[in-house]
Amino acid sequence: MNASDNGRDNAGVQSEQRASAEGRRYNIVSVDDHVVEPPDVFQDRLPAHLRERGPRVVSTGEADVWEINGAKHAITGLSAMAGRSFEEYTPKALRFAEMRPGCHNARQRLVDMDTDGIDAELLFGTLAGLAGGTFIDLAAQDAELAMACVVAYNDWLAGEWCAEDPARLIPQCILPLWDLASAARELGRCIGIGHKAALLPGLPHVFDLPPFADPAWGPLLGACEESGVPVALHIGGSIGRKQAAETLGALGPDAGVPAETLVASAPLTNYGVLANVLFSGVPVRYPQMKIVSVESGIGWIGYFLERMDWTYERHRFWTHSLLDEPPSHYFRRQMYGTFLVDDTGIETIERIGIQNVMWESDYPHTDTTWPKSRELIKTHLGHLAPEVLHNVIAGNAVRVYGLEES
Amino acid sequence: MNASDNGRDNAGVQSEQRASAEGRRYNIVSVDDHVVEPPDVFQDRLPAHLRERGPRVVSTGEADVWEINGAKHAITGLSAMAGRSFEEYTPKALRFAEMRPGCHNARQRLVDMDTDGIDAELLFGTLAGLAGGTFIDLAAQDAELAMACVVAYNDWLAGEWCAEDPARLIPQCILPLWDLASAARELGRCIGIGHKAALLPGLPHVFDLPPFADPAWGPLLGACEESGVPVALHIGGSIGRKQAAETLGALGPDAGVPAETLVASAPLTNYGVLANVLFSGVPVRYPQMKIVSVESGIGWIGYFLERMDWTYERHRFWTHSLLDEPPSHYFRRQMYGTFLVDDTGIETIERIGIQNVMWESDYPHTDTTWPKSRELIKTHLGHLAPEVLHNVIAGNAVRVYGLEES
Numbered sequence: 001m002n003a004s005d006n007g008r009d010n011a012g013v014q015s016e017q018r019a020s021a022e023g024r025r026y027n028i029v030s031v032d033d034h035v036v037e038p039p040d041v042f043q044d045r046l047p048a049h050l051r052e053r054g055p056r057v058v059s060t061g062e063a064d065v066w067e068i069n070g071a072k073h074a075i076t077g078l079s080a081m082a083g084r085s086f087e088e089y090t091p092k093a094l095r096f097a098e099m100r101p102g103c104h105n106a107r108q109r110l111v112d113m114d115t116d117g118i119d120a121e122l123l124f125g126t127l128a129g130l131a132g133g134t135f136i137d138l139a140a141q142d143a144e145l146a147m148a149c150v151v152a153y154n155d156w157l158a159g160e161w162c163a164e165d166p167a168r169l170i171p172q173c174i175l176p177l178w179d180l181a182s183a184a185r186e187l188g189r190c191i192g193i194g195h196k197a198a199l200l201p202g203l204p205h206v207f208d209l210p211p212f213a214d215p216a217w218g219p220l221l222g223a224c225e226e227s228g229v230p231v232a233l234h235i236g237g238s239i240g241r242k243q244a245a246e247t248l249g250a251l252g253p254d255a256g257v258p259a260e261t262l263v264a265s266a267p268l269t270n271y272g273v274l275a276n277v278l279f280s281g282v283p284v285r286y287p288q289m290k291i292v293s294v295e296s297g298i299g300w301i302g303y304f305l306e307r308m309d310w311t312y313e314r315h316r317f318w319t320h321s322l323l324d325e326p327p328s329h330y331f332r333r334q335m336y337g338t339f340l341v342d343d344t345g346i347e348t349i350e351r352i353g354i355q356n357v358m359w360e361s362d363y364p365h366t367d368t369t370w371p372k373s374r375e376l377i378k379t380h381l382g383h384l385a386p387e388v389l390h391n392v393i394a395g396n397a398v399r400v401y402g403l404e405e406s
Numbered sequence: 407m408n409a410s411d412n413g414r415d416n417a418g419v420q421s422e423q424r425a426s427a428e429g430r431r432y433n434i435v436s437v438d439d440h441v442v443e444p445p446d447v448f449q450d451r452l453p454a455h456l457r458e459r460g461p462r463v464v465s466t467g468e469a470d471v472w473e474i475n476g477a478k479h480a481i482t483g484l485s486a487m488a489g490r491s492f493e494e495y496t497p498k499a500l501r502f503a504e505m506r507p508g509c510h511n512a513r514q515r516l517v518d519m520d521t522d523g524i525d526a527e528l529l530f531g532t533l534a535g536l537a538g539g540t541f542i543d544l545a546a547q548d549a550e551l552a553m554a555c556v557v558a559y560n561d562w563l564a565g566e567w568c569a570e571d572p573a574r575l576i577p578q579c580i581l582p583l584w585d586l587a588s589a590a591r592e593l594g595r596c597i598g599i600g601h602k603a604a605l606l607p608g609l610p611h612v613f614d615l616p617p618f619a620d621p622a623w624g625p626l627l628g629a630c631e632e633s634g635v636p637v638a639l640h641i642g643g644s645i646g647r648k649q650a651a652e653t654l655g656a657l658g659p660d661a662g663v664p665a666e667t668l669v670a671s672a673p674l675t676n677y678g679v680l681a682n683v684l685f686s687g688v689p690v691r692y693p694q695m696k697i698v699s700v701e702s703g704i705g706w707i708g709y710f711l712e713r714m715d716w717t718y719e720r721h722r723f724w725t726h727s728l729l730d731e732p733p734s735h736y737f738r739r740q741m742y743g744t745f746l747v748d749d750t751g752i753e754t755i756e757r758i759g760i761q762n763v764m765w766e767s768d769y770p771h772t773d774t775t776w777p778k779s780r781e782l783i784k785t786h787l788g789h790l791a792p793e794v795l796h797n798v799i800a801g802n803a804v805r806v807y808g809l810e811e812s
Contacts, residue, residue: 086723089720089721089724091724203663211663257685258725258728259725260681260685260721260722260727261682261686264681264685264710264714264733265681268710271671272667272671275671279667297709297713300674300706300710302705302750303704303705304670304706306705306748306749307673307674314495314773315669316666317492317495318496319669321664342709344757345709348753348754367716
């Protein structure tokens with residue numbers, strides 16, 4: 001695999017032609033999909049003196065594994081299961097050759113998107129972590145290398161992978177959060193090269209970062225608000241050096257609970273992220289900021305807004321709450337949840353907000369709706385009024401991420 | 407305060423007279439309320455050689471604090487807020503004299519229940535922990551003392567406090583879970599003295615207990631099934647020696663997240679308990695067992711059943727699932743959720759199961775509906791069909807806990 005495999009000449013041109021013939025209009029936008037970084041991302045971009053320590057792929061015979069500064073980072077097979085039957089799902093780390101090429105090859109991704117009828121995808125990484133946590137961890141050992149990796153990832157994602165068709169492959173940047181002033185600068189640079197959202201961990205303390213209520217976050221959060229670029233809080237985005245045992249709480253891998261418990265629970269873990277962002281007063285201080293809870297499902301949000309409002313009503317005195325209004329006020333004004341198939345969420349959509357939910361396909365993870373997205377949309381959302389349906393599967397995303405239609 | 411304050415002569419007799427005049431019929435049953443153990447519970451009951459080390463109340467001047475085997479156990483004020491305005495809520499530990507007497511005095515509790523129109527309450531402790539965790543922790547230092555404390559608590563709750571009116575004050579037993587064979591025997595003894603449910607932690611590993619899939623649980627879980635006594639899994643029931651930092655996961659007290667985050671999130675933490683019990687195969691092996699998720703709210707359960715079924719469908723092959731059917735099958739057959747005010751839960755009640763939800767008042771905690779329970783029931787449940795309403799606020803509880811009507 002190398003950069004020319006991405007073949008930005010063919011598929012990209014075809015897409016643009018198609019788009020210009022029809023006028024660009026997004027019919028189905030997925031706000032949560034993943035790239036599996038191919039082996040050349042970092043070695044092609046790091047300064048010469050950092051290459052040796054920087055991320056490189058080594059083969060263990062059974063799997064292709066990343067090595068960073070001497071430490072091995074295996075990628076669970078569950079991150080690259082698109083196209084497999086459920087019987088073939090495995091957590092075992094894979095070789096790139098065992099993955100569906102659309103996992104790591106942009107041209108092939110566009111082909112897979114065509115198969116599934118997906119017009120655009122908002123992209124997260126794999127090695128990088130769901131909020132860049134791999135490099136936040138790395139910074140504790142080697143901040144120079146970590147910063148170079150963040151820049152390399154952001155450059156590669158926007159400048160190479162998504163350049164394959166920038167209207168359909170939408171990059172979201174990771175940030176050097178161990179240095180919040182630099183993070184604000186990197187955000188500005190990323191917006192300049194086409195990134196449409198910033199990834200943040202919802203529980204900063206997991207990375208020993210200051211809480212959101214700390215003024216240190218001001219420059220970055222202010223820049224997010226001012227630029228209009230949404231903040232995406234993906235489930236698992238707070239998995240870092242303290243790892244799942246703490247992030248998933250008592251359900252961590254040492255807990256002796258069945259693996260299905262962890263898988264079933266993963267989306268719902270973002271309840272704490274929602275509550276933390278809200279009760280830390282982020283939307284109070286940044287009323288224009290857009291905040292997206294990604295892959296968390298939506299069927300519990302109606303309940304949780306009620307619960308947070310109830311808590312605010314009863315506890316705001318002794319807690320010296322940072323909010324001026326009940327939490328649901330801020331959620332409906334500027335927060336969003338995303339889902340794949342969620343009948344309870346759709347049944348209760350008016351409690352969440354018709355403008356506040358966005359559909360996703362989660363390619364190529366185990367949850368992915370690929371290649372049955374249109375069928376599942378028809379089955380589970382087909383009863384919605386046409387304008388509501390359009391908002392949920394495209395219109396809200398176009399508005400939130402500022403995608404351009406013509 | 408002393409035992410005679412409980413005055414079992416007056417209020418108890420009045421209640422029984424009222425009940426016998428009308429025939430005993432439960433109109434409002436709350437399945438989650440708390441006693442604040444009064445100071446004499448353990449000192450009156452422990453064998454002489456254990457009294458010195460056993461739980462006793464000492465005054466710090468500002469608060470009455472329990473001392474057990476030399477260690478202090480403060481009780482948060484948030485556990486005894488019934489009757490206060492929200493402005494007066496405080497986490498500060500209190501003196502007994504600052505609490506509403508119904509917190510610790512059974513006769514006064516019955517008066518408060520009359521004020522609020524509550525026919526019966528299912529009771530949990532305070533010092534004891536929500537699944538007896540205080541004594542599971544103690545057993546690691548002094549198993550003899552811990553066992554005596556468990557027995558004393560169970561004897562006191564059924565034999566003294568609830569004896570004030572056994573048809574209205576319903577005891578639930580704690581168990582010496584560090585010795586699962588003894589726990590099965592203690593369950594049998596407790597059923598004999600009137601206990602109607604057994605409290606278990608939903609995440610046994612927090613107490614270094616074997617996972618539910620381990621055969622060591624067989625005698626106890628088998629006894630629960632055989633006797634028909636439900637297992638109550640109260641939120642926070644897995645807080646023990648590993649404490650909130652791990653049990654509430656990344657939201658623990660050291661997390662630097664606002665206190666409201668913890669309060670708002672507490673009910674939802676039981677999602678992991680539900681998933682653990684289900685995916686550990688407990689309802690598969692014990693199809694007659696009744697399992698209650700207490701104080702967890704219900705508005706997220708419809709979503710989570712969908713999510714668990716989705717997970718089971720996709721992941722059951724590589725996980726070698728212990729289930730034969732999707733999780734929702736077992737939930738609807740034998741599992742229950744409880745709530746105070748939960749409009750989303752009621753809107754989605756058919757997804758959860760009309761037979762599977764029970765109302766609670768949570769006296770005297772901060773969430774309590776006291777003394778407005780009837781008003782809140784009318785406002786939030788008044789639109790339900792009469793037989794559904796009756797099931798939700800009484801009938802389901804009568805059936806699940808085996809309360810006797812005449």
